[in-house]
Amino acid sequence: MLTALTGLLLCQLIGETVVRLTHLPVPGPVLGLVLMLAFLALRKGIPGSLETTAGTLLKHLSLLFVPAGVGVLQHLARIQAEWLALAAALLVSSVATIVVTAVVMRAMMRLMKLDDDQEGAA
Amino acid sequence: MIAEFTDIWVYLRTGPLLWLTVTLAAYVAAQWLYERAGLNPLLNPVAIAVVLLVTLLTATGTGYQTYFEGAQFVHFLLGPATIALAIPLYSHFGKVRAVVVPMLVALLAGAVTAVVSAVGVAALLGASFETLASLAPKSVTTPIAMGISERIGGLPSLTAVLVILTGILGAMLATPVLNLLGITDWKARGFAAGVAAHGIGTARAFHVSEVAGTFAGIAMGLNGLLTAFLVPLLIDWLR
Numbered sequence: 001m002l003t004a005l006t007g008l009l010l011c012q013l014i015g016e017t018v019v020r021l022t023h024l025p026v027p028g029p030v031l032g033l034v035l036m037l038a039f040l041a042l043r044k045g046i047p048g049s050l051e052t053t054a055g056t057l058l059k060h061l062s063l064l065f066v067p068a069g070v071g072v073l074q075h076l077a078r079i080q081a082e083w084l085a086l087a088a089a090l091l092v093s094s095v096a097t098i099v100v101t102a103v104v105m106r107a108m109m110r111l112m113k114l115d116d117d118q119e120g121a122a
Numbered sequence: 123m124i125a126e127f128t129d130i131w132v133y134l135r136t137g138p139l140l141w142l143t144v145t146l147a148a149y150v151a152a153q154w155l156y157e158r159a160g161l162n163p164l165l166n167p168v169a170i171a172v173v174l175l176v177t178l179l180t181a182t183g184t185g186y187q188t189y190f191e192g193a194q195f196v197h198f199l200l201g202p203a204t205i206a207l208a209i210p211l212y213s214h215f216g217k218v219r220a221v222v223v224p225m226l227v228a229l230l231a232g233a234v235t236a237v238v239s240a241v242g243v244a245a246l247l248g249a250s251f252e253t254l255a256s257l258a259p260k261s262v263t264t265p266i267a268m269g270i271s272e273r274i275g276g277l278p279s280l281t282a283v284l285v286i287l288t289g290i291l292g293a294m295l296a297t298p299v300l301n302l303l304g305i306t307d308w309k310a311r312g313f314a315a316g317v318a319a320h321g322i323g324t325a326r327a328f329h330v331s332e333v334a335g336t337f338a339g340i341a342m343g344l345n346g347l348l349t350a351f352l353v354p355l356l357i358d359w360l361r
Contacts, residue, residue: 008202008206015205027350040208046209061203066168066171066193068282068285069171070145070172073179073180074283089243089257093235093236093240093243098292104232105227105228108223109310114224
């Protein structure tokens with residue numbers, strides 16, 4: 001677990017450093033993700049400890065968003081002033097994005113005659 | 123006795139222990155409620171935990187800076203968790219390869235829709251440039267979105283809040299909207315939830331179906347990459 005955590009942090013550290021040195025237009029963790037993917041592809045497999053550690057982190061992904069969410073406290077004035085624009089933008093955009101993504105993906109799958117599982121919706 | 127409690131409170135409120143513990147406790151309580159309600163999307167655990175914590179902080183007169191000294195340890199893990207996305211992305215690459223073309227086309231359509239519709243609606247309703255720039259990357263996971271926002275002249279901390287609100291909203295809306303559309307394929311359902319609502323949508327998708335969760339995770343990773351390239355281009359064009 002310690003090795004896995006070190007590996008994850010190392011990828012992030014390299015990512016952050018390279019982004020700052022080269023002024024690449026991507027955030028450090030994204031470059032870190034690409035590095036980790038490249039490492040796994042070269043190694044042709046996932047070390048067991050990395051799989052467990054990553055699994056634990058991703059299982060509690062929701063929790064990690066809570067502190068940033070509480071940051072709403074800092075922006076109450078702006079949100080009160082621009083609440084209509086923000087609420088409308090978030091609502092319209094969320095529905096539009098879900099609809100467009102799902103409809104385009106299904107249409108493409110049918111066009112390419114790929115399987116469309118009919119497991120039923122929940 | 124009262125004086126002792128006051129001393130303890132004075133000690134606790136300045137260190138990270140109290141608010142770190144309270145953050146975890148609020149989340150555990152929210153998760154319990156969500157599970158008791160049969161995983162009803164309207165009782166999103168992030169939303170409940172945030173409401174609990176905001177109420178508590180307001181009631182005790184605690185500022186966000188003080189709170190964040192404790193909560194930063196949880197927040198910090200978003201970075202390693204982003205790297206950790208490489209693992210499901212790699213391990214499901216075989217399953218994903220079959221639908222890679224539909225996925226990439228849907229990703230491009232969804233990513234552009236997310237940015238353009240949000241910025242467009244907010245601009246029409248008179249939002250400031252700072253707000254628009256903070257809003258543009260709202261569909262991607264927090265550390266990526268905050269990085270994008272910083273680069274294009276937004277407020278990273280406002281972006282973080284908008285990202286969380288988008289995630290909560292997407293996680294609540296995905297199930298009813300997709301049912302209404304009659305989309306039954308778990309790959310498409312999960313992918314849409316991940317593009318629209320990043321990690322919070324992914325967490326929700328995993329609660330409903332393993333396949334949906336996997337595709338949502340992939341969507342979150344890919345959308346993070348694509349949006350990081352896309353938003354600076356679209357913002358330049360808007361200016």
